[in-house]
Amino acid sequence: VNAGIISVGTELLMGETVDTNSGWLAARLPALGVRVESIMTVGDNLVGLVEALQTALCRFDLVLTTGGLGPTEDDLTREAVATAIDEQISIDPKLLASLEGWFRRRGMRMSKHNIKQAGIIPSAVALPNLKGTAPGWWVEKKGRVIASLPGPPVELCHMWECEVEPRLRERSDGVVLLARTFKTIGLAESTVDEMVAHLHGTDNPYLGIYAKSDGIYLRVLTQASTRMAAMELMRPIEEGILSILRPYIWGVDDERLEDVVLNLLSEWGITLATAESGIGGVLASTLSTDPAGDPYYLGGLAVRPEEIDHVPGVTPHMISMFGAVSSEAASAMAEGVRKWFGSDVGVGITGLVGSEQEGIGVEVGTVYVSIAHVSGTLVSKHDFPPRRELIRRRAVAVALLELGQYLKGLSIP
C-alpha cells in the first residue's frame, strides 16, 4: 500500500505555519505497511486542491488530507473531495444535531457558518471529532481511500488514534516496514558515510544517513511480509553498524538525549538540579518536558550573566576574579545548586551567547559545563559558533551528553 499526504492551507504556502501534521502522520504509516511516497501542500483554493486530489488518487492507494475542514469560507477540503470524486454534498441531519449539541453543551451559540461542517457525500463516513467541531471523512471509492482529517494537531491526533489507525490496521495487506535509527555523535557525516559504505546501496534493507543538531543519524529500513522476516533482514546491517560505530552511538530510535539522562537518574534513583547562566532555562525546560523526569529533576535557576551571583554558592568576589563565564563559575554553580536543592547531582552551565554582554573576557560561543556529585566536580569547556540559538541548543546537548556519560560511569550500587 502506498500513500500520499496533502496538507491544505494557504498559511502553509505563505510560510505562516510550519506543517507538523504530515510528518506526524508519515511517522505512523510504515508500521501499518503503508509507504508514504509524497507529501504535498496546497493552498485554500478549490481548483488547486481538486487537482492535487485527482493526481494523488491516480498514484496512491491511500490519500490522507489534513486541514480545511473548519467553518470558514476558505475551508474547502469537503468541497474538493466531493468534486474530485464527482459526488454531491448534502447536510446530514444527525451530524447537524450532534454539532448543535457540541455548542449547546458549552453554552455557546452555533454560528451559521458551522452548518457546512455537517456536510457529507454518499461514499463518505463521518469520523467523529471529540476535540473540536469538524468531523473527518473516510471515503472509499473505486478501490481508493481518502481520509480527511482536521488541521489542529490535537484533533488530528485523536481522530487518527480512534478512527483512522484502526481502519488502516484492519486493511493492512500484511507488509511490514521496520525502521531503526542509530544516533551518533563525534563524527562528521562524510566520515560516517565512508565507515559504513559497504552497508550501503541496497533498497531492502535501506540505509540512510542524516546530519542533525545532536549528531549524525543512521536509519535502517526493511520491508517483509512478517515482522520476524523484517527483523531478520535488519539484523546483519544492524550488527555491521554496531561493530563499527558502537563507541559513537548515544541513542536508538526516538530516544532523545534527555531520555538517556532521565533513564539513568531513575535507574540509580538519584536527583538532579540545574543552574544556567546565559542559556536562559533551555536545560530546565528540556528536562521537564517528559513527566518521567518529575521524580528526579527537582528544578533549577536560569539567570543572565550579570545576575550570576544570584545562583547559590556563586559570590561577587569569585566573579570579579574569574569572570561569569569561567570554569570556576561553572563548578560553583553546579555545587551550589546541588547543595541548595539537596539533590544528588548538580549541573552548572555558563556561556556567552551574545556580544551585547561584553566585558566578560571570553569569545561569544564559549560555554563551560560542570557536573557536581558527592564524588567530585567535573568541568568542560566548549567553543560553539557565535549564534545565540545554536549556542543555547548545543550547550544543552553537550551538558546532557556529558551528564549521561557521567551517570553511566557512576558506581553507586
Next chain:
Amino acid sequence: VNAGIISVGTELLMGETVDTNSGWLAARLPALGVRVESIMTVGDNLVGLVEALQTALCRFDLVLTTGGLGPTEDDLTREAVATAIDEQISIDPKLLASLEGWFRRRGMRMSKHNIKQAGIIPSAVALPNLKGTAPGWWVEKKGRVIASLPGPPVELCHMWECEVEPRLRERSDGVVLLARTFKTIGLAESTVDEMVAHLHGTDNPYLGIYAKSDGIYLRVLTQASTRMAAMELMRPIEEGILSILRPYIWGVDDERLEDVVLNLLSEWGITLATAESGIGGVLASTLSTDPAGDPYYLGGLAVRPEEIDHVPGVTPHMISMFGAVSSEAASAMAEGVRKWFGSDVGVGITGLVGSEQEGIGVEVGTVYVSIAHVSGTLVSKHDFPPRRELIRRRAVAVALLELGQYLKGLSIP
C-alpha cells in the same frame, strides 16, 4: 511569477524530520513578487525526484529545491536536476579545489565521497556555501529557473541571503505581494469569521482566518504593481478589521507575545524576574530567546511543585495551608522572586501539569499566574485541558498576555 518548492529527503517522508526549510523559503517569496503554489516533499529516490522536478518545471516559473546536496550516496538532487533537464554532470576543477581548501583549512581529510559535490552542469552556476561543503546550483533553462539549496537550515539561510534572494530581486517582474497578520485572542474562530464576513470573498485583497495556539489570526494579502498600490488595496480591509476587532488584537505580523512584553519593559526601562512551578522553565526560556530581552529579563527559577518552597518568599507553612497550586503560592512566588532579583516586576506561575503529582488538591490543568509590582500584586486562575505540553504552553501564553496588559496600563512616566 509562480513557484514550487521541493523538499528532498526520505527522512521527511518517514516523519523523522520536520521540514522547516520550505516554510522559511515560502515566507520570503511573496515580497519578491513570487507566489508559492505548491510545496512538495519527495524521498531520496532518483525516479521520484526527476518526476517531481519535471512536473514542477511544467507548472512553475521558479522551482526551489532544498536538501539532497550532501556527500552521501542517497544525496541525489544534482543527478535529478541534470536528468530532468537532460544535461550531463562533470566535475568542475575550480569547485573541487575550493572544496579541498575547505577541508584543509579545518585540518580535515576530504573523503572521496565529497568529490561529487564539485559536480556541475552546463546550465548551472554554482552558488558558494560559506557554512558547509555543498555548493548550491542556480539553473536557467528555457525560461525556467531552478535554485537548488542545501538542507541544513544554517547553510540554506546563508545561501538564500547571499545568492538567491539578490538574483530573484533582480528578476522581479514588478508585482508586489503584501501581507498583514492581525493576532487576536478571546474569540472563537467561527465568531471572528462571522464578525468579518463582509470583508471576505475577494481574491485581491484576500482574507484568511487561522486558529493558532495563541489565538485567532487574520491574514490579509494584496497584490499590485507597486508597493504603494498594494498598500492602497490593503487599507480599507485593514481599517475594517481594526474597527471591529481592535479590543481583541494583541499583535501584528510576526510579533510574538514575548516581543510585546520585552518592548514594553524596554519602553518603561523596567526589569523582570520569574518563578515557575510545574511549568519547568518554559517562560524563562521563552523570555531569553531574543537578545532584546537581555537588559530587562534578569532570570528566574523553575521548580517542580514538591520543591516550591525553594522559591524565595514561599514557606513550607504557606504551602501546607494553601497548597503548591494556589493563589497564595503564586503571589508569594511573584513577590519573592521580584525581591530576590531586585527587579521591578516579578511573575509567578504555579500549575499542575500531570496527575503524577497528586495530593495537591486541584485538577490537572489548574494554573495560577501572578504579577507583582511596587503598586501591588495581581493573581488570575486558569483551567486548561489536562495535557502537559498544552498546559505548559498555554500557561506561558496567558502569563505573557497578562503581563503585557499590565505593563500597558502602568503609569510610570
